[in-house]
Amino acid sequence: MKKPAVLDIDAILDDRGTRIIVCCGAGGVGKTTTAAALGLRAAERGRCAVVLTVDPARRLAQSMGLTELDNTPRLVSSPDGGGQLYAMMLDMKRTFDEIIEAHADPERARQILSNPFYQSLSSSFSGTQEYMAMEKLGQLRRSDEWDLIIVDTPPSRSALDFLDAPERLGRFLDGRFIRLLTAPAKAGGRSAFRLLNAGFGLMAGAMTKLLGAQVIKDLQTFVSALDAVFGGFRQRAEATYRLLQAPGTAFLVVAAPERDALREASYFVERLAEERMPLAGLVVNRVHTSPASALSAARSAAAAEDLESRGEHELTAAVLRLHAGRMQLAARESREQEHFVSAHPTVPVVQVRAMSEDVHDLAGLRRIGDLLAAA
Amino acid sequence: MDSPDTDWADVRLHVVTGKGGTGKTTVAAALALALASGGRKVLLVEVEGRQGIAQIFDLPPLPYEERKVAVAPSGGDVYALAIDPEEAMLEYMEMFYGMRRAGRALTKMGVVDFATTVAPGFRDVLVTGKTTEAVRRRGRNGRRVYDAVVLDAPPTGRITRFLNVTKEVAGLAKVGPIKNHSDLVSGVVKSPETAVHFVTVLEEMPVQETLDGIDELRAAGLPAGGIFINMVRESLLPQAALDSAVKGRLDVGELTLGLKAAGVIDGAQATSMAEALAEEIAEHARRTELENTERESLAEADLTTYELPLLADGVDLAGLYELAESMRTQGAA
Numbered sequence: 144m145k146k147p148a149v150l151d152i153d154a155i156l157d158d159r160g161t162r163i164i165v166c167c168g169a170g171g172v173g174k175t176t177t178a179a180a181l182g183l184r185a186a187e188r189g190r191c192a193v194v195l196t197v198d199p200a201r202r203l204a205q206s207m208g209l210t211e212l213d214n215t216p217r218l219v220s221s222p223d224g225g226g227q228l229y230a231m232m233l234d235m236k237r238t239f240d241e242i243i244e245a246h247a248d249p250e251r252a253r254q255i256l257s258n259p260f261y262q263s264l265s266s267s268f269s270g271t272q273e274y275m276a277m278e279k280l281g282q283l284r285r286s287d288e289w290d291l292i293i294v295d296t297p298p299s300r301s302a303l304d305f306l307d308a309p310e311r312l313g314r315f316l317d318g319r320f321i322r323l324l325t326a327p328a329k330a331g332g333r334s335a336f337r338l339l340n341a342g343f344g345l346m347a348g349a350m351t352k353l354l355g356a357q358v359i360k361d362l363q364t365f366v367s368a369l370d371a372v373f374g375g376f377r378q379r380a381e382a383t384y385r386l387l388q389a390p391g392t393a394f395l396v397v398a399a400p401e402r403d404a405l406r407e408a409s410y411f412v413e414r415l416a417e418e419r420m421p422l423a424g425l426v427v428n429r430v431h432t433s434p435a436s437a438l439s440a441a442r443s444a445a446a447a448e449d450l451e452s453r454g455e456h457e458l459t460a461a462v463l464r465l466h467a468g469r470m471q472l473a474a475r476e477s478r479e480q481e482h483f484v485s486a487h488p489t490v491p492v493v494q495v496r497a498m499s500e501d502v503h504d505l506a507g508l509r510r511i512g513d514l515l516a517a518a
Numbered sequence: 519m520d521s522p523d524t525d526w527a528d529v530r531l532h533v534v535t536g537k538g539g540t541g542k543t544t545v546a547a548a549l550a551l552a553l554a555s556g557g558r559k560v561l562l563v564e565v566e567g568r569q570g571i572a573q574i575f576d577l578p579p580l581p582y583e584e585r586k587v588a589v590a591p592s593g594g595d596v597y598a599l600a601i602d603p604e605e606a607m608l609e610y611m612e613m614f615y616g617m618r619r620a621g622r623a624l625t626k627m628g629v630v631d632f633a634t635t636v637a638p639g640f641r642d643v644l645v646t647g648k649t650t651e652a653v654r655r656r657g658r659n660g661r662r663v664y665d666a667v668v669l670d671a672p673p674t675g676r677i678t679r680f681l682n683v684t685k686e687v688a689g690l691a692k693v694g695p696i697k698n699h700s701d702l703v704s705g706v707v708k709s710p711e712t713a714v715h716f717v718t719v720l721e722e723m724p725v726q727e728t729l730d731g732i733d734e735l736r737a738a739g740l741p742a743g744g745i746f747i748n749m750v751r752e753s754l755l756p757q758a759a760l761d762s763a764v765k766g767r768l769d770v771g772e773l774t775l776g777l778k779a780a781g782v783i784d785g786a787q788a789t790s791m792a793e794a795l796a797e798e799i800a801e802h803a804r805r806t807e808l809e810n811t812e813r814e815s816l817a818e819a820d821l822t823t824y825e826l827p828l829l830a831d832g833v834d835l836a837g838l839y840e841l842a843e844s845m846r847t848q849g850a851a
Contacts, residue, residue, distance in 0.1 A: 171539020446781070461759070475831060
């Protein structure tokens with residue numbers, strides 16, 4: 144197998160032209176930890192970095208010794224050398240509320256904020272988180288207070304939701320249904336469905352039957368109230384999307400050496416290419432290695448069996464069994480990675496070996512950073 | 519068929535949740551196999567559009583249709599269904615209102631897309647609605663069509679919201695068909711016929727998320743089931759050896775002799791190999807110690823726990839059957 148190019152993390156962090164790093168990948172592969180470790184390393188190399196995490200598990204907070212992250216970046220560390228690390232956790236409802244308050248007059252804002260559909264939309268997980276992450280990323284970038292923003296993408300159903308957010312929002316706003324619902328407000332408050340032809344009439348009946356009249360009314364109020372606000376939001380989301388395509392952005396796909404995670408990583412790599420997003424490389428977390436890798440799984444297992452059959456050296460036999468298992472796992476993991484590499488031979492890769500303990504503090508994050516850059 | 523003597527004999531809807539990366543779909547699939555064994559009929563449902571079931575059973579993507587995907591040990595069938603909210607909505611409208619055409623119009627207009635974007639609660643009602651319909655469905659003989667339904671549900675962080683449909687929809691629809699539908703769903707989900715199982719691995723964050731998830735579930739009055747501890751590594755070393763390994767005091771001399779006796783390696787190299795192995799075992803011992811701490815934390819939830827082995831070769835079809843067998847032995851099914 145051809146060896147993949149090695150992903151040079153420090154070159155990315157040291158390049159002042161790198162303004163945004165996006166960590167993406169399947170859930171449970173250590174994205175948040177990777178993002179935090181990159182942030183700390185960047186700060187310790189003189190960058191003024193902010194880590195934006197969207198993870199409700201508040202893991203980043205734990206590993207950075209903060210009791211709680213809120214919607215504003217908090218200073219985590221100011222290492223010698225002029226760099227700084229900030230971190231923030233996205234509060235999607237608050238981000239959403241702030242947009243409404245900033246872009247609608249007080250009366251309209253009040254209407255929106257108290258609408259049941261708004262409350263559902265702004266506190267639900269699917270979709271909103273991605274829109275708001277994009278919005279926050281755009282805000283942070285425009286503020287220009289940090290020279291490096293590291294984003295940990297939401298643990299969404301599909302790792303691609305983050306990229307799809309602006310387009311989905313656009314589709315959402317341009318949909319005929321939305322225009323239908325907003326039509327009466329524009330036409331002076333006439334009944335929602337009066338303007339409609341027979342096909343629409345059929346639909347209107349179905350809608351009312353399915354949802355009930357009150358729901359339709361709430362929906363209409365909501366949509367017309369949001370209409371003005373959303374327009375601006377969409378423009379900003381599109382601007383953020385273009386920002387992600389710009390050369391100052393580096394996408395890091397994060398995976399674990401397992402089939403599902405690497406399959407998702409593959410999918411992501413292809414998708415980034417399609418969208419012309421700049422991919423920096425793949426981080427494979429939790430790779431199992433052995434200090435005694437000279438002894439293969441097969442030989443180790445055979446030796447264990449030999450000792451067991453003779454009833455000698457019980458301790459050694461057990462150790463050899465454990466080692467055989469470890470080597471077997473390592474072999475499987477490298478097979479899974481080989482699949483990825485043969486499909487994407489040009490993608491630089493860095494591996495981070497599995498640690499026996501979770502990261503609890505900055506020292507732990509620093510160790511991960513060292514491993515990321517050690518390759 | 520009589521209820522078998524297992525921990526969840528009265529449960530018909532098994533909801534399986536877990537943090538990403540813990541093997542939730544694998545456990546759901548294995549549980550379906552285990553529940554089906556001995557001539558029963560089980561439906562395995564997925565709701566997140568990932569086609570995880572098809573991948574696990576090595577099949578082409580599943581359509582929105584219940585089809586047989588596996589035969590359980592000693593007879594029994596596992597059917598699978600990948601629920602698509604849009605299809606579920608069309609079916610729902612046809613079933614309850616005879617409005618297939620109107621449904622198509624709604625889809626074309628992007629109403630479903632809209633509804634699920636603006637109010638994911640609607641989406642959840644549609645998929646849980648379809649799932650509970652399968653639980654309640656009876657054949658011509660009046661008996662339930664499925665002995666059990668296993669739902670590969672959204673992850674731990676979202677599970678209570680997902681199942682607590684009545685509450686999620688209440689703010690949106692106080693009366694009307696959606697409300698009635700969600701009440702029906704709620705009736706099944708909150709009954710003793712349902713159990714929500716958590717899948718975790720013995721690591722700090724997944725365990726913490728599991729405990730938080732269980733608290734949240736209980737606070738919402740939803741029925742917590744069992745905890746499946748997945749990917750458990752066999753500990754082959756006696757406790758005394760683990761203790762000394764943690765302290766870095768594993769008997770390297772004895773290990774060297776053992777390696778020589780086994781003919782693995784000889785001479786001076788045996789010592790350095792023994793030292794390398796001792797280092798590896800020290801790490802193993804530290805991890806085992808941490809795993810035990812996590813096990814103790816899980817015990818606080820006071821739920822039945824099952825331990826499933828780590829499959830060294832990864833999850834393939836044979837591995838699924840192995841996990842199912844392990845569940846049966848432990849009384850989970």
